[in-house]
Amino acid sequence: MKINQSIAISENGFVFNPITGDSFTLNNTGIQILTMLKSGKTIDDIKEVIAEEYDVDDLVLERYLQDFFSDLKLNSLITEG
Amino acid sequence: MERKKITVAITGLNNIDSPGPGMPVARGIKESSYFDTRVVGLAYDHLEPGIYMKEWVDKTYMIPYPSKGKEALFERIKEIQAKENLDFIIPNFDAELFSFIKLENQINQLGIKTFLPTLEQFEERHKSNLPEYGKKYGVNVPKSEEAFSMNDLANILRSYTYPVMVKGKYYDAYKAYSLEQAQAYFSKLSAKWGYPVIVQEYIDGTEVNVIALGDGKGNVISAVAMRKQYITDKGKAWGGVTIADDSMLELTHKIISQTKWRGGMELELIRTTDSKLYILEINPRIPAWVYLAVGAGQNLPEALVKLALGMEVRPFTSYDIGKMFIRYSWDMIVDIDMFSKLVTSGEL
Numbered sequence: 549m550k551i552n553q554s555i556a557i558s559e560n561g562f563v564f565n566p567i568t569g570d571s572f573t574l575n576n577t578g579i580q581i582l583t584m585l586k587s588g589k590t591i592d593d594i595k596e597v598i599a600e601e602y603d604v605d606d607l608v609l610e611r612y613l614q615d616f617f618s619d620l621k622l623n624s625l626i627t628e629g
Numbered sequence: 630m631e632r633k634k635i636t637v638a639i640t641g642l643n644n645i646d647s648p649g650p651g652m653p654v655a656r657g658i659k660e661s662s663y664f665d666t667r668v669v670g671l672a673y674d675h676l677e678p679g680i681y682m683k684e685w686v687d688k689t690y691m692i693p694y695p696s697k698g699k700e701a702l703f704e705r706i707k708e709i710q711a712k713e714n715l716d717f718i719i720p721n722f723d724a725e726l727f728s729f730i731k732l733e734n735q736i737n738q739l740g741i742k743t744f745l746p747t748l749e750q751f752e753e754r755h756k757s758n759l760p761e762y763g764k765k766y767g768v769n770v771p772k773s774e775e776a777f778s779m780n781d782l783a784n785i786l787r788s789y790t791y792p793v794m795v796k797g798k799y800y801d802a803y804k805a806y807s808l809e810q811a812q813a814y815f816s817k818l819s820a821k822w823g824y825p826v827i828v829q830e831y832i833d834g835t836e837v838n839v840i841a842l843g844d845g846k847g848n849v850i851s852a853v854a855m856r857k858q859y860i861t862d863k864g865k866a867w868g869g870v871t872i873a874d875d876s877m878l879e880l881t882h883k884i885i886s887q888t889k890w891r892g893g894m895e896l897e898l899i900r901t902t903d904s905k906l907y908i909l910e911i912n913p914r915i916p917a918w919v920y921l922a923v924g925a926g927q928n929l930p931e932a933l934v935k936l937a938l939g940m941e942v943r944p945f946t947s948y949d950i951g952k953m954f955i956r957y958s959w960d961m962i963v964d965i966d967m968f969s970k971l972v973t974s975g976e977l
Contacts, residue, residue, distance in 0.1 A: 565949040568856065
């Protein structure tokens with residue numbers, strides 16, 4: 549997954565895509581994941597960090613992350629590759 | 630630096646729910662660090678709010694509606710010129726542009742500069758000519774056709790799927806979901822704006838716009854891309870944000886360089902879900918959201934004045950991304966003496 553590097557993420561979870569003009573709000577976990585993506589972390593790195601920090605089953609985490617990434621993709625915040 | 634004193638006349642003082650561009654144009658020029666401008670308003674209706682906004686409009690004269698013909702307009706401009714010694718006129722309505730373009734030489738001979746598209750540029754970008762325009766310049770446009778009668782409308786609609794857009798010659802557009810609805814809008818639009826009424830394929834997507842200024846030699850002096858965030862029931866942007874969409878700016882450069890567009894323009898675009906850009910309309914004048922461009926770092930009205938006065942203008946190369954405009958309405962309290970003076974003397 550590649551994040552669109554021009555997107556702006558504020559500390560309070562407001563995300564602005566300067567190419568489309570879309571804006572979104574994220575919860576704390578969402579900010580954490582997007583910030584990790586922006587800093588170049590891979591999906592496996594992100595999974596590891598989240599699994600360590602939260603009490604979550606591997607399968608459930610996998611499903612949640614996939615849902616989240618497909619939302620990000622749908623809204624042009626990330627692309628494949 | 631001492632600012633150069635100039636007098637500029639503008640139309641479009643109708644700062645209403647479907648606002649004209651006059652007030653933001655006046656605001657941009659008044660805020661110029663280069664010009665010290667006396668703004669003379671030219672109004673069609675006594676209740677155009679800009680007439681009473683004395684911070685931005687120093688003096689206003691009533692002018693005849695375009696339906697009175699260009700000779701009546703020219704006579705009035707001559708009278709105003711004798712009192713005001715105007716340096717430049719900026720017409721801001723689609724419906725008046727034809728007269729101003731036709732009168733351009735005569736207006737220039739009075740010592741008033743203009744910076745308008747040519748008649749050919751003005752005509753070829755009409756909504757009704759959009760399919761040819763798309764072919765000629767290699768840009769995506771929705772399928773559209775002209776209807777001059779109810780019969781035309783019914784025939785045309787046989788080859789369209791609903792919804793369709795039904796559009797007035799100059800302004801207004803409605804989405805119709807059936808023949809009956811399209812017929813009702815046809816009557817409404819033809820009564821207001823005349824013929825033809827335009828039937829246009831409905832393209833689903835995000836509404837995005839570009840404001841631009843061409844120097845008439847193929848160069849883009851200013852271009853700012855905006856995403857509408859709040860749209861009124863009249864389809865007007867009541868809030869918007871500047872965006873960094875290179876493909877929109879490339880399209881603008883392509884159109885201006887190919888057509889050698891002269892003056893302000895607005896591209897009304899739709900970005901589809903598969904990321905294609907379609908041109909819905911090319912407006913031959915500055916749009917009402919021009920102050921967003923000023924706020925984002927491109928004082929387009931000031932650049933327009935410089936071009937008109939024959940000054941060298943360097944093209945803007947960037948603007949602030951993520952700048953928003955949020956429009957609001959405001960009640961002014963005005964003494965009826967002002968109104969009566971305007972009504973009786975034709976000036977205020």
